[in-house]
Structures are given as C-alpha cells and as structure tokens.
Amino acid sequence: MKTCGSVLLLLWAALVVVAGESTDQPTINTCTQQTCQPNFDTVMREMSTVMAEQRVELRYTKTQMEAMEKKAETMDARLRASEKAVEEQRALIQELQEKQEEQAAAVRAVGGSVNITGSQVEELRREREQRRVSFSASLVASGSVTTGPFNTDTTLVYRHIYTNIGNAYNPNTGIFTAPVRGIYHFYFALHGHGHASVPNAISLRKNGELIVYAWCQQASYSVNPSNGVSLLLEVGDVVYLQLRHGARVFDNTNRHTTFLGHLLFTV
Numbered sequence: 235m236k237t238c239g240s241v242l243l244l245l246w247a248a249l250v251v252v253a254g255e256s257t258d259q260p261t262i263n264t265c266t267q268q269t270c271q272p273n274f275d276t277v278m279r280e281m282s283t284v285m286a287e288q289r290v291e292l293r294y295t296k297t298q299m300e301a302m303e304k305k306a307e308t309m310d311a312r313l314r315a316s317e318k319a320v321e322e323q324r325a326l327i328q329e330l331q332e333k334q335e336e337q338a339a340a341v342r343a344v345g346g347s348v349n350i351t352g353s354q355v356e357e358l359r360r361e362r363e364q365r366r367v368s369f370s371a372s373l374v375a376s377g378s379v380t381t382g383p384f385n386t387d388t389t390l391v392y393r394h395i396y397t398n399i400g401n402a403y404n405p406n407t408g409i410f411t412a413p414v415r416g417i418y419h420f421y422f423a424l425h426g427h428g429h430a431s432v433p434n435a436i437s438l439r440k441n442g443e444l445i446v447y448a449w450c451q452q453a454s455y456s457v458n459p460s461n462g463v464s465l466l467l468e469v470g471d472v473v474y475l476q477l478r479h480g481a482r483v484f485d486n487t488n489r490h491t492t493f494l495g496h497l498l499f500t501v
Contacts, residue, residue: 367413368496369403370396373485382482383432390436390475390483392493403495409474412467416500421462422475424483425490428454435478438463441471449478458490464498 371392373381381390391408403410412418426434433451437444438461445465450457465473475493477483485491 365414365416365497365500367400367402367418368494369398369400369410370492370494371398371403371405372396372489373483373491373493374487376487378484378486380427380482380484382477383480384477386479387437387476388479390477390493392475394489396494400497407474409472410495412469412471412473414497414500415468416466417464417498418467418473418495419462419464419498420473420493420495421460422448422493423458423460423491424448424485426450426457426482426484428452428457429482433478433481434459434483435481436483437476437478438473439476440465440467440473447478466501 372394373379373390373392375393382388389408391406393405395403395405398405400413402413410420420438422436422438424434424436429451430453433449434457435447435449435451437447439445446461446463448459448461450459467473473495483491
C-alpha cells in the first residue's frame with residue numbers, strides 16, 4: 235500500500251510541473267486509490283482462505299500424529315510383552331537342556347544306554363507290576379460262621395476278597411506268596427465270643443515259623459484281639475494265618491475277622 239501511494243505522489247508532482255495546475259490533484263489521487271484498494275482486499279481474502287485451509291490441514295495432521303503415537307505405544311507394549319515371553323521360553327529351554335544333560339550324564343555314569351528295546355520295556359512293565367502288591371480279605375463270604383475248635387493248628391482261608399492287587403494272595407489256600415524281595419506289612423483282627431475254656435486265638439506264620447499271635451480268652455462277652463507286623467520277605471516266601479488248636483473264631487457279613495498285607499518297598 236505504501237508503494238502505491240508513492241507512485242501517486244510522483245505522478246501528481248509531474249502533472250503540477252507540466253500543467254502548472256493543482257486542481258486535478260484530488261481527482262487523480264481519488265481515482266488511483268479506488269483502483270488500488272480492490273486488489274488489496276482480494277489478496278487479503280485469498281490469504282485468509284489459505285490460512286483457514288492450512289489451519290484445517292494442521293488440525294488433521296495433529297490428529298493423525300496423535301493416533302500414530304498411540305499406535306506406536308501399543309506396538310511398543312506388545313513388543314515388550316513378546317520379548318518377555320521369549321526370555322521365559324529361553325529360560326525354560328535352558329532348564330530342560332540342563333536336566334537332559336544331567337540325565338545323560340547319569341546314564342553314562344552307570345554305563346547305560348538311552349536306547350531301550352521292546353523286550354526291555356516289557357521287562358520294566360513286569361517289574362513295575364510286581365512292585366504293586368496289596369490285598370485285604372475277611373474270613374467268610376456269607377452267613378454267620380464259628381470256625382473251630384480243631385485238634386491241630388489249621389490254616390484259615392479268607393474267602394471274601396476286598397482287593398488283591400498283584401494276585402499274591404491265594405483265596406483258595408489262604409496263603410500269601412511274596413513276588414519280589416522287600417518289606418511287607420501284615421495286619422489281622424478277629425472276633426470271638428467268650429468261653430471259660432475255649433480261647434480265641436490266631437497266629438501269623440512265615441514259612442511255617444510262628445511270628446505273632448492275636449489271643450484272647452474270657453468267660454463271657456465278645457472279644458476283638460488283633461496284631462500286625464512288618465517282615466522282610468524273599469521271593470517265594472509265604473505268609474498265612476492259622477487258628478490255634480483248641481481255639482475258635484467267629485465272622486459274619488459284618489466282616490469282623492480280617493487279614494491284609496501290602497508291599498511297603500523293595501530292597
């Protein structure tokens with residue numbers, strides 16, 4: 235705007251010098267200002283429009299940048315979580331490798347091999363089954379029965395079977411046969427009726443040898459003696475219960491008179 239005014243002043247001065255008149259000054263000055271003013275307004279409007287558009291673009295760009303920053307933060311959090319998971323997996327793999335190396339070293343130390351044949355697997359299975367030994371039974375399968383007295387010691391056959399894992403107990407003979415060398419625990423209990431001259435007595439025997447007795451004698455009322463023992467048995471050793479000669483024992487479906495045994499551990 236200052237440039238336009240300077241040009242007008244120069245033109246006015248030139249006209250005054252040439253024509254020697256000053257009456258045209260207002261007319262020239264007014265016409266020039268009217269000509270210059272519309273151009274300035276147009277430029278200002280265009281600049282305002284451009285600035286408004288730039289402000290809109292700036293706000294859009296800012297929104298995009300904020301969205302990108304949030305996305306970057308989310309990706310960074312996921313990356314940190316993934317890195318943590320990878321580290322945990324590496325630690326687990328390392329632990330498994332160390333255990334595997336320890337097992338391999340143990341196998342090498344005893345001169346063994348990690349290659350196991352089918353026959354070896356079957357042998358291991360049989361050994362495992364042999365180590366699962368447990369039985370429990372009561373004397374009579376049904377009814378109410380008083381057994382004895384007899385003139386000689388008599389092996390009792392416990393007919394009602396609760397469990398017989400490993401089939402080491404024979405329900406036809408009443409005899410338990412040790413399938414493996416180990417420590418076995420046996421327990422037995424009996425029920426009887428009092429009598430002045432007839433006791434209630436059962437003995438536990440190993441290979442015919444007397445080990446322990448459960449004995450009671452009284453003139454009246456019921457009796458319930460019991461006993462138990464842990465034994466080292468070799469393969470093939472037998473254990474059973476005998477009713478003492480001249481004694482008696484009672485049992486019925488209430489299962490008063492019982493016999494049980496199981497392998498504690500092999501040796």
